[in-house]
Amino acid sequence: MSTPITRPITLGLIGAGRIGRVHAESIMRRLVGAKIAAVSDPFGDAAQRCATDFGIPAAHQDHRALLDDPAIDAVVICSSTDTHTRLIIEAAEAGKHVFCEKPIALDLAEIDRALATVERCGVKLQIGFNRRFDSNFRHLHETVQSGAIGTPHLVRITSRDPAPPPIAYIKVSGGIFLDMTIHDFDMARYLMGSEVTEVYASGAVLIDPAIGAAGDIDTAVITLRFANGALGIIDNSRQAVYGYDQRAEVFGSAGAVEAQNKTAHNTVHSTATGVQAAKPLHFFLERYMDSYVAEMHAFTEAIQNDTTPPVTGLDGRAPVAIGLAAWRSYREKRPVQINEFND
Amino acid sequence: MSTPITRPITLGLIGAGRIGRVHAESIMRRLVGAKIAAVSDPFGDAAQRCATDFGIPAAHQDHRALLDDPAIDAVVICSSTDTHTRLIIEAAEAGKHVFCEKPIALDLAEIDRALATVERCGVKLQIGFNRRFDSNFRHLHETVQSGAIGTPHLVRITSRDPAPPPIAYIKVSGGIFLDMTIHDFDMARYLMGSEVTEVYASGAVLIDPAIGAAGDIDTAVITLRFANGALGIIDNSRQAVYGYDQRAEVFGSAGAVEAQNKTAHNTVHSTATGVQAAKPLHFFLERYMDSYVAEMHAFTEAIQNDTTPPVTGLDGRAPVAIGLAAWRSYREKRPVQINEFND
């Protein structure tokens, strides 16, 4: 967070659900140089509660109130995935910059329409791949970029949630490759600095048969091939009983760089039965709150300095294409070229 | 930070120097449930700059403006050490609760007068031993308290700064045992849950002869004896080139618990020349910012719930007595009983 923000940026928050409230808290309590002027949510009193809890001056049920407000520079879209592209298009046409949560959508054509509108309207768009702003993963990225591991040969990502989401969520989320691995597909591109060209996905239902009944899997191993010739591996589980397991490694011709988990404290307790350390931070709020502040700082900085945001619309599209390819690979039991989806 | 603050607490900040600005930032940007209504500083435009930078509504040169303001519940004293007891007394007599930076004073009789006034006036007093609120040291304390290491036999503290303070500061600070080890004396009491009864201090000037010329030392080893029969060791250096080294261990009949340093990221970089990890966080701002927020939360919580603050006036007095005993020990080359200062 090197550059200080000198002109305050005024934001409108669309969607006051779980992730909307995360952004409300991080912006109103932690972010310097930007504030939320109004929040909207169509459901019940969600907007009003969010406004009250985080000191946001105005609350609306209709997001149009935000788009019509000339004081608002940009909107932060935290509504459900199926509304994202419509809201991006409306916001862009209203001349607002857009921060949109991932995934943009589950349909590539729909994404392409939204990105075309953003480009036509000349507004900025940043996608919410917050993990890029985590100090561990940022350090990995920078180490690879610096050449300190030579030519990258392999990226290895372990990404496991502490507990599965509700079955209701799984039914509409697009499944593990689009609701969970999508973060890892983005991380793979971010760490390798190269596009994924091929994916092979295998998976299993080992945790809860209800997940299988909902058409999803809960354990997955995905092999990637990159345009630069390198290989990648991702392993996912929807349930690591010891906490949120978020590790990655990039291996190259001159060495490797690896990120371990983060913990609440760095202490060890030695007794007659062993040496005990802290578990990984429990879940994304504990682990990634700093990254939510940092990504929003980067977004408002890009607005202020009129530069390209660090996670573009194309960065939002690519992991969706990989996720769709992963599902095809899993179902057809064969490696799938990403180009099958780009023609 | 378990209990939510429901009634907002209004604070006045006295002193807008380095540590005053640290508290201004942590309170105005991070703390929930309390805000600074006014800041005072007698020197130049320090108060006004602090007010502008952190959004504090009012700035004064004279701290009396804060004490006279009925809207202010409590003051945060961040002025120079020689003004602390006078300000504590004035604030207490004005009916304000007091948070005061450490050390309260370098003279025990002066401290006793201030504590007597605080008691007479029935206001709350918390001393700024922020390290108690660091997640590492808090976990050590809780582990010891829980009995998970049995009866404590030994506490071992390593506390090294990344670079020496200015010589001008050393001349008025009371020297290493009162400006630096004082934190470790507090930590030793906090971790062991027992009073220090004897101290033996040895030291040397190994980093900068100018420190010796100013009457101070830059490297020290201090042995402690506690009322519960246990022993303690502290080692200090004013210059650890690899960063702020803040570790501690408590060893007991059923095990040990140890806190390592904290780092900005948990990554390792392996190359043909070795395996490299991150250095400790550079200095107290990086390492302890969370603890500044947490100690102030605890203070405002104590006001709201009308409970005793977690770091009392006596907790502020004891490390000064140990520090004075350490200097006597160093100069007279003998172990010194703390009781020599308490009669």
Next chain:
Amino acid sequence: MSTPITRPITLGLIGAGRIGRVHAESIMRRLVGAKIAAVSDPFGDAAQRCATDFGIPAAHQDHRALLDDPAIDAVVICSSTDTHTRLIIEAAEAGKHVFCEKPIALDLAEIDRALATVERCGVKLQIGFNRRFDSNFRHLHETVQSGAIGTPHLVRITSRDPAPPPIAYIKVSGGIFLDMTIHDFDMARYLMGSEVTEVYASGAVLIDPAIGAAGDIDTAVITLRFANGALGIIDNSRQAVYGYDQRAEVFGSAGAVEAQNKTAHNTVHSTATGVQAAKPLHFFLERYMDSYVAEMHAFTEAIQNDTTPPVTGLDGRAPVAIGLAAWRSYREKRPVQINEFND
């Protein structure tokens, strides 16, 4: 190594090349309860040099001298892979127990013939998958077996050599999946306690084009599926510049257990540029010498106690089948069932 060996076992060593000399050293200098009475090697003075260097009483060019010696209980076959099955058959027919280096052979029918002879002759056969006897991997195995991670869902193995073998070796070794990954295929079975049923292999030539010209690859990622429904991942590189990278993790319903690399010393060196630790032990001699002693102890113990050796002929066959399946998968770009090789 719990059970003491009470009757000394007399061994004959067939093959005095690199791995033969490793066993000669570990048996003659470290192993208690067994000694090599004679060594044979058809090439030059290799047998004589080995005998002299390690104090072995007799040296021969012809291995028949060992098989004809009634004092010899068992032979240790360390000759080139293409001679293994012939020597196993000869030794079994001579009534000698057999310890044979991996792989038994590169052809499954040939392996089956050798195993049938061993069974018919009633001698014991142990295959040299020494990594099972490494303290790290043994502890992983035991933890999984104990149920302490619940039902295994995933095994993850990283196995990287410090430098590629000579191209001449690669041309006859069967390639990476049969000369290198074969150890990891064994480890996967050992850690999971379940048979591999499917393999998908991807690979690349990223280190040395000469490896590709020899028909091999130098970087590989292999996905496994097990009979118990679990998944596995192996990543290999023929060149990790920081040393021999030998790690594994098993993840299950109740937790995970992970083995880090071993190092020559556990020290950290902190300077202004970072915190430096030791690299992994350089290669298999440094890392696995203890495991060579332990596997031979287990072999001689099985002879003495007339029990089944801990790494059987079928344990030697299975990884060859997986390796052959991996090559087919790599060439045909599809997941391959191991059963394709077992019909």
Next chain:
Amino acid sequence: MSTPITRPITLGLIGAGRIGRVHAESIMRRLVGAKIAAVSDPFGDAAQRCATDFGIPAAHQDHRALLDDPAIDAVVICSSTDTHTRLIIEAAEAGKHVFCEKPIALDLAEIDRALATVERCGVKLQIGFNRRFDSNFRHLHETVQSGAIGTPHLVRITSRDPAPPPIAYIKVSGGIFLDMTIHDFDMARYLMGSEVTEVYASGAVLIDPAIGAAGDIDTAVITLRFANGALGIIDNSRQAVYGYDQRAEVFGSAGAVEAQNKTAHNTVHSTATGVQAAKPLHFFLERYMDSYVAEMHAFTEAIQNDTTPPVTGLDGRAPVAIGLAAWRSYREKRPVQINEFND
């Protein structure tokens, strides 16, 4: 162990108790280039059992048989401490090189007489401070010597046994400073490369009152001052329930180097209750067996190459003087100059 031993060295072992058997095992099973030709022990059948167990050709009750044997190059003295100087003198006068366990004796004048005889007879003498040959502490020593931490300012040693020795042992051992801390006094000199000039010792009986009744303490903290101006700290406990705790750190103007404990394996086990790692290796046999082999290799190498052994008679004397000073300091409650014992 760089230089190969080309001429075999013939050793005589005097004393077949616990430490004698440790050396018998390490020499007969691990050491290359030297063998024990005969062992003596005056008590019962100890010599004969040792000979049988480790394949030593001859056993005697009288050590004179070893001294009279012209085939024996050197003796390894592992008898009780009170016999050391007499045996050193006899061996030296018989023209045998001497390896002697620590401490040489508990009386400085007696040590001086033995050292004078050694010098007069022109034989080599090495004292058994085996920890210098442990890979961790050797690496610390080499790092300090290399200048990689700049000028040393502080050495910090933690040395805790898993359980107290028998009270009968404590009564004749010279107490904690001479039976346990003596290793740490040697380590302090070895790591700092400077002589200890002053010691301040504090201690307590916290583990077992019977230790206090025997005139000893079980918990100690010792502060050292070195000729080079640096400081040192040692902490000891006779009972760390989690195992043998053997750590050290040297801190200097350009950084620090620290040795952690060694463990039987490098694995971590993560569950819902925490992340568990291995305890330190249990005691000196597990932790230091390699160092016993290495020290004996160095001794035989010094004989072969006619060089000075790496741990001299003066290295054996200095820790005794420090230990005696520590006891005086503890009893008189004041820092004690080592020179008080050298006049």
